[in-house]
Amino acid sequence: MRFIHTSDWHLGKSLEGHSRLEEQEKFCEEFIEIVNENNIDMVIISGDIYDTSNPPAQAEKLFYKTVSKLADNGNRCVLIISGNHDNPERLAAVTPLAHEQGIIILGYPLSFTQEAKYKNFEIIESKEGCTKINIKGEKVTLITLPYPSERRLNEVIGSSDNDEERQKTYSEKIGNIFRSLEENFSEDDIKICVSHLFVVGGESTDSERPIQLGGSLLVDKKDLPSKAQYIALGHLHKPQKVSQRLNAYYSGSPLQYSKDERAYTKGAYIVDISAKENPTINPIYFKNYKPIEVFKCIGIEEAIKICEENKNRDIWSYFEINTDEVISQSDIKKMKELLKDIIEIRPIISSEYEHQNVDIKEKSMVELFKEFYTFSRGLEPKGELMDLFLDIISEEGDTQDETN
Ligand SMILES: [Mn+2]
Structure with a gap:
């Protein structure tokens, strides 16, 4: 048998x-x-x-x-x-x-x-x-x-x-x-x-x-x-x-x-x-119907080059990009236009940048959240998420008013 x-x-x-x-x-x-x-x-x-x-x-x-x-x-x-x-x-x-x-x-x-x-x-x-x-x-x-x-x-x-x-x-x-x-x-x-x-x-x-x-x-x-x-x-x-x-x-x-x-x-x-x-x-x-790839690159230029090289492949991809600056929305867009099904773009910021002083007082809560989200997730927060965030911070404000 x-x-x-x-x-x-x-x-x-x-x-x-x-x-x-x-x-x-x-x-x-x-x-x-x-x-x-x-x-x-x-x-x-x-x-x-x-x-x-x-x-x-x-x-x-x-x-x-x-x-x-x-x-x-x-x-x-x-x-x-x-x-x-x-x-x-x-x-x-x-x-x-x-x-x-x-x-x-x-x-x-x-x-x-x-x-x-x-x-x-x-x-x-x-x-x-x-x-x-x-x-x-x-x-x-x-x-x-x-x-x-x-x-x-x-x-x-x-x-x-x-x-x-x-x-x-x-x-x-x-x-x-x-x-x-x-x-x-x-x-x-x-x-x-x-x-x-x-x-x-x-x-x-x-x-x-x-x-x-x-x-x-x-x-x-x-x-x-x-x-x-x-x-x-x-x-x-x-x-x-x-x-x-x-x-x-x-x-x-x-x-x-x-x-x-x-x-x-x-x-x-x-x-x-x-x-x-x-x-x-x-x-x-079995065949590998749609491989998962993890690309580790130095700088956004290399990441874009990888997208270009792989644009005809049917793959799921994760990017880890060593960089010393925040990856811009236009670069993310460029990557996603070249290569479909990018699951994650993760910037790995060099320690120099981490210690750089950013004056948070000059920015609004919403700006800071947007920057943080884009920085950590590789994409801009969607409308729904922003609404939720605004809800939460306004509630926070309400509570503070009450206690104060
Ligand atoms: Mn199982």
Whole structure:
């Protein structure tokens, strides 16, 4: 049996306010092609389908269109779990339509599907956290743990009403769940685990929202299900193997979602797996549909030159400009006319300028704010923002009047 492991699509995610749907559409098209060309029997998506719990309709439409093509009306099994960004209820709401096509969507840790027979596979058994499927005569047991937030986890454990169980750390609780789910594995099965977790030692990037503030919801490697032949993880956006001992992989996100992800080639894993044997795991890489570039330049002239040189490339760009003076509006305009989709122009002012004396008393509050904003953000504050600022300073004035 051959499956593909992907995760963290984050459909609807933008880059500092710039929509990335166009790139996401390109990825979905390429992914469908890869799946068809490589004779994939099963698609596993390990969570974070969307970027927010309330995704835009366009993102939902893209997801439905894509998974429906992947499932090919019951020809191929598609299994999806929720991640920390997804609303489990909403993600799984499409189940009545999805189930007909052989698409399994599991929102909560205890979610399960229904037995059913499709063209090329059959769901032979389904219960909380475990799905058994027959694909081309091979029996596949999947143990699943959709993103277990602390609350959702306690709900699972709460049902056992055991005080001792409640005292355990997050990782221990996860470990116990996996150990009991592993009891569903039998030697003649293909054994796969699917989850959305932050494993200790995994390398993170800027685009993952922390699973919890303070980062206490970490899972130790020893608490991963060691009997699984492959552990398909979601959450971290850099593709990586997180255990020496186990085949525990993060497929990473399909797109570079923050500028610190520029160094990683994005892809998925294609896994050839049969019972009792070590699987063969091969990465497959996606195109970089619209690269993120960070340009570090000395002086505005160099920045303008870079814009000129790159004007025909479809890229997102960040500029860090070493300068000893404020970058003028006309220079910013010139840059933006040459090169589209500049995300940020950040002047790095030499220390000499920082210590220069500016007589603030000669300027109005509004002038100072405008200068500061332009200086720090690389663009002039918009009308709305100015209105808000004026509101705030006038309110400040009012309060002062009252107290005085
Ligand atoms: Mn994610």
